[in-house]
Amino acid sequence: MGCSSSLPDRSSRRLSGLGNPESNGVPDAKNLRVKLVLLGDSGVGKSCIVLRFVRGQFDPTSKVTIGASFLSQTIALQDSTTVKFEIWDTAGQERYAALAPLYYRGAAVAVIVYDITSPESFNKAQYWVKELQKHGSPDIVLALVGNKADLHENREVPVQDGMDYAEKNGMFFIETSAKTADNINQLFEEIGKRLPRTPPS
Amino acid sequence: MDAASSSCSSTPASESSITYYDFLNKMRNLASLDLVRSIKSFIVSFSFYTANPENDGQRVQEFFSTMEAAIIDHPLWAGAANEEVDCAMEGLEKYVMTKLFSRTFAASPEDVKIDREIYEKIQLLQTFLRPEHLDIPKILQNEAAWLLAEKELLKINAFKAPREKLLCIMSCCRVINNLLLNASISENHALGGADDFLPVLIYVTIKANPPQLHSNLKFIQLYRRQAKLISEAAYYFTNLVSAKSFIVDLTAKSISMDEIEFEQSMQAARLANKESQVEPSSRSYEMTDLGAETCPGTSTSMDDRETIMNGTSHYPYMEAEAGELTVKDVEKLLSLYKDVVTKYTSLCSAVRRISESGKVPSVPIFRETNPFFSQVEGKSEGTDLSVDLKGEQNGKQICK
Numbered sequence: 001m002g003c004s005s006s007l008p009d010r011s012s013r014r015l016s017g018l019g020n021p022e023s024n025g026v027p028d029a030k031n032l033r034v035k036l037v038l039l040g041d042s043g044v045g046k047s048c049i050v051l052r053f054v055r056g057q058f059d060p061t062s063k064v065t066i067g068a069s070f071l072s073q074t075i076a077l078q079d080s081t082t083v084k085f086e087i088w089d090t091a092g093q094e095r096y097a098a099l100a101p102l103y104y105r106g107a108a109v110a111v112i113v114y115d116i117t118s119p120e121s122f123n124k125a126q127y128w129v130k131e132l133q134k135h136g137s138p139d140i141v142l143a144l145v146g147n148k149a150d151l152h153e154n155r156e157v158p159v160q161d162g163m164d165y166a167e168k169n170g171m172f173f174i175e176t177s178a179k180t181a182d183n184i185n186q187l188f189e190e191i192g193k194r195l196p197r198t199p200p201s
Numbered sequence: 202m203d204a205a206s207s208s209c210s211s212t213p214a215s216e217s218s219i220t221y222y223d224f225l226n227k228m229r230n231l232a233s234l235d236l237v238r239s240i241k242s243f244i245v246s247f248s249f250y251t252a253n254p255e256n257d258g259q260r261v262q263e264f265f266s267t268m269e270a271a272i273i274d275h276p277l278w279a280g281a282a283n284e285e286v287d288c289a290m291e292g293l294e295k296y297v298m299t300k301l302f303s304r305t306f307a308a309s310p311e312d313v314k315i316d317r318e319i320y321e322k323i324q325l326l327q328t329f330l331r332p333e334h335l336d337i338p339k340i341l342q343n344e345a346a347w348l349l350a351e352k353e354l355l356k357i358n359a360f361k362a363p364r365e366k367l368l369c370i371m372s373c374c375r376v377i378n379n380l381l382l383n384a385s386i387s388e389n390h391a392l393g394g395a396d397d398f399l400p401v402l403i404y405v406t407i408k409a410n411p412p413q414l415h416s417n418l419k420f421i422q423l424y425r426r427q428a429k430l431i432s433e434a435a436y437y438f439t440n441l442v443s444a445k446s447f448i449v450d451l452t453a454k455s456i457s458m459d460e461i462e463f464e465q466s467m468q469a470a471r472l473a474n475k476e477s478q479v480e481p482s483s484r485s486y487e488m489t490d491l492g493a494e495t496c497p498g499t500s501t502s503m504d505d506r507e508t509i510m511n512g513t514s515h516y517p518y519m520e521a522e523a524g525e526l527t528v529k530d531v532e533k534l535l536s537l538y539k540d541v542v543t544k545y546t547s548l549c550s551a552v553r554r555i556s557e558s559g560k561v562p563s564v565p566i567f568r569e570t571n572p573f574f575s576q577v578e579g580k581s582e583g584t585d586l587s588v589d590l591k592g593e594q595n596g597k598q599i600c601k
Contacts, residue, residue, distance in 0.1 A: 033432075038395075047394025068381035069395040070436040086432050088439075089395035093336070095455045096399060099443040 029197055032083045036191070037104045039128045040113035041121040042092030045147045048178035049113065050087050053188055056181060075188060083192045085109075092124075100128075101135060109141045109191055114162075116146045116175065117154040122161070129169055141194050142171040145187060150177040224292020232277050239268065240293070244300050252308045258423030261297065261305075265426050268293055290426065295362035298424050302361045305424060307416035315415045319449060323410040324474060326451065329466040330407060334456040335400040340390045343380055347401070350376040351409035357417050363425035366417055367434060374437040377401050403444045418442055469542050476546040477553075 038046045047069070054066055054073045065072040069089040076082050090096070090103045104110055110132050114125040125144060132142060144166040146157060159175060166173030172190055176183040228237055243264050247257070272278050272289050298305070307313055332342050353373040357366050377398060385392040411417070421430070421438060430438065447455065453463035518526075518534065526534075 042393075042396040047392055047396070050394075051392060065433060066382075067433070068378045068385075068392060069398040069440075070433050072432070086436075088436050089398075091395045091399040093396060093400075096443075096447065098450070099399075099446060102439050102443050102446070 030081050032081065032192075032195060032197075034083055034085055034109060034195060035088065035107045036085050036109040036111060037088045037090060037107040038111050038113065039090055039100065039104070039125075039132075040092055040145075041115070041118070041124045044092065044113045044115040044118070044121050045178045046092065046111075046113045047089055049111075049145065049147060049176060049184060049187070050089070052178045052181050052184045054087075056184060073188075075192060077189065077192045081192070081197075083195065085188065085191075100131070104132060104136055104140075106137065107140060108137075108195065109143065110136060111143045111145055111187070111191070113145045113147050114157065115148050116157045116162075117148055117151050119156050122146075122157045126165065129165075129171070133169070139196060141191060142169070143187065143191055144169075144171045144173045146173075146175040147178060149175040149182060150179050220288045221292050221295055224289055224296070227277060227289065227292075228296075230277060233275070236268070236271060236275065239271070240297065244297065247301055247304060252304055254305070254309065254312075254419065254423060257301075257305055261301070261424055262427055264297070265290065265294065291364055294364060294424075294426055298363055299361045306361075306420050307413055312416050312419065316413045319414050319445065320410060320412060321474075322451075323407050323448060325467055325470040326407050326448070327410065328470040328473065330404075330456070332404055334458050335404055336457055337400050337404060338390065338393075338397070340384050340388045341380060341397060341401055343384075346376055346380040347405050347408065350374075350380075350401075350405045354405065354409045355411050357411050358413065363421050364429065367421050367425055367430070367438060370421075370441050371434060371437050373405065374398075374402065374440065377405065399440060399443065402440055403447055406441070406444045407448065414445055418445060465538075469546075472542055473546040473549065476543075476550050 038050065040046050050071050051066075054064055054071045063072070063074065071087045071089075072084060073087070074082055074084040088103050088107070090100055110128075112125045112128045112132075114121040116122075129142065129144070132140060136142075144162060146159070146162045162175065163173050172194060174183050174187050174190065176187055178184065227233055228240075247260075250256070269286065269290055272286055272293075278286060278289065307316060350373045353369055353376060356372075357369040360366050360369065380401070381392065381397055384390040406414070418438075418441065422442075453460040456463070518530070518537065
């Protein structure tokens with residue numbers, strides 16, 4: 001359940017003065033600013049995935065925000081596009097489910113996370129997919145993520161189930177491990193590639 | 202965008218006032234006469250229309266965009282960096298919204314009503330809601346940090362400019378954020394992200410109970426420059442909107458609390474509140490009435506108390522065991538319960554009255570409207586009293 005990676009690296013946090021590629025500010029077709037919302041049951045490791053992602057990028061020129069629940073990180077894609085992800089974490093407890101629309105409103109990407117050792121969390125993920133299909137922005141990029149892939153001996157949700165469900169719903173699917181950092185960067189790079197190449201208004 | 206604007210948008214109030222005076226100075230420059238005219242005529246034009254929050258918000262936002270374009274093209278800002286234009290815009294926002302404040306803030310009776318309802322609901326919740334009811338982990342129950350977050354949030358009504366109000370929310374959230382990060386570092390508590398953040402923010406909001414919460418949020422939403430209500434600021438703002446919405450809809454089902462216990466606690470809190478609003482004349486009556494009844498009870502020993510209670514047959518269930526009770530007893534138990542709560546709250550208000558009039562200097566003076574119940578959540582005011590109330594010494598003092 002816990003994030004196994006260590007503490008936020010405070011020393012590398014604010015090195016943004018060294019020539020920030022976005023210092024001209026305004027997002028354009030080559031420099032995207034993207035709101036990404038994280039959904040999923042509490043305890044599936046949503047925040048661990050993004051912490052891994054944000055801490056794992058060692059480009060000292062990129063401006064990083066590490067909060068407990070809001071994080072931002074910029075990545076460069078192969079086509080020389082940069083994408084600044086603004087990552088909005090949501091509380092996964094059932095009692096806060098009704099508040100989710102406040103968070104996913106206007107999001108360009110939704111990453112829906114479940115835990116491969118927990119079928120309930122997979123059900124919950126499907127609930128979020130349906131909800132976003134109904135109420136999210138029509139061109140939202142959806143990604144389904146099966147986390148805790150390192151715990152394969154406890155696996156209860158077969159890879160095939162996740163894949164099939166994602167395919168049926170036109171989503172990108174990947175299994176990750178925040179613990180071992182497996183597939184974490186791939187997840188965000190793939191999302192970057194799937195973004196429509198017009199700047200968000 | 203953040204890099205360019207950070208010097209303006211995240212500075213504390215003291216530095217921002219320098220920026221603001223800078224803006225005012227520029228406006229005094231003859232060369233900016235055209236801008237000043239536009240600003241003045243815009244403000245005056247507001248008095249021609251009846252207030253309508255949504256329209257007003259849109260008009261102000263459109264005006265900000267027009268003015269931004271005008272400033273960028275203006276000779277006074279020729280060759281200025283984005284940052285300088287941004288600071289001018291912050292100054293403009295502050296100037297315009299301070300002028301239009303009374304018209305735009307909590308202007309409709311509907312908003313005033315919602316504000317009052319939320320405030321009153323939180324007042325009730327404050328009396329019994331505990332961190333456990335929101336399943337906040339022990340490790341995050343840090344009174345000092347929470348108090349700091351509450352204070353930051355409460356500053357929101359000290360400002361009129363949307364940007365400054367928003368900064369209060371940001372500061373409050375950052376305190377919580379740091380608490381979470383520190384807990385994950387020093388206490389080895391896995392960083393729970395929003396799963397931990399939102400419950401703490403909700404709890405802090407309830408403890409702080411900032412007046413006019415709804416109007417403040419609406420005001421920021423409508424009048425903070427749209428280009429600025431993005432990213433981290435938007436995230437924290439959304440969290441407070443969501444905390445508010447959670448509180449408005451809060452029932453026993455939304456927290457970890459038994460439904461009956463929740464209803465009873467709300468009822469008791471309502472009674473306590475009502476009691477504290479009763480006219481002084483009727484209160485003095487209750488006080489004498491109470492004085493006669495409660496003094497013996499609070500005197501020397503447990504035995505004495507039981508004798509008196511049994512003797513007057515006021516509380517026949519004192520010796521009863523759960524197994525002996527029947528359904529028939531429910532009605533009587535309920536009425537006794539109400540009786541006890543009413544008397545207890547009367548006692549509280551009586552004690553407060555006495556202490557406020559200075560007759561009993563040793564009893565602390567309360568600022569809370571419901572001094573007794575606030576001890577339940579461990580708030581500093583009132584705690585002293587309720588402890589004292591249980592002591593015998595004070596019982597005697599009340600009687601004097």
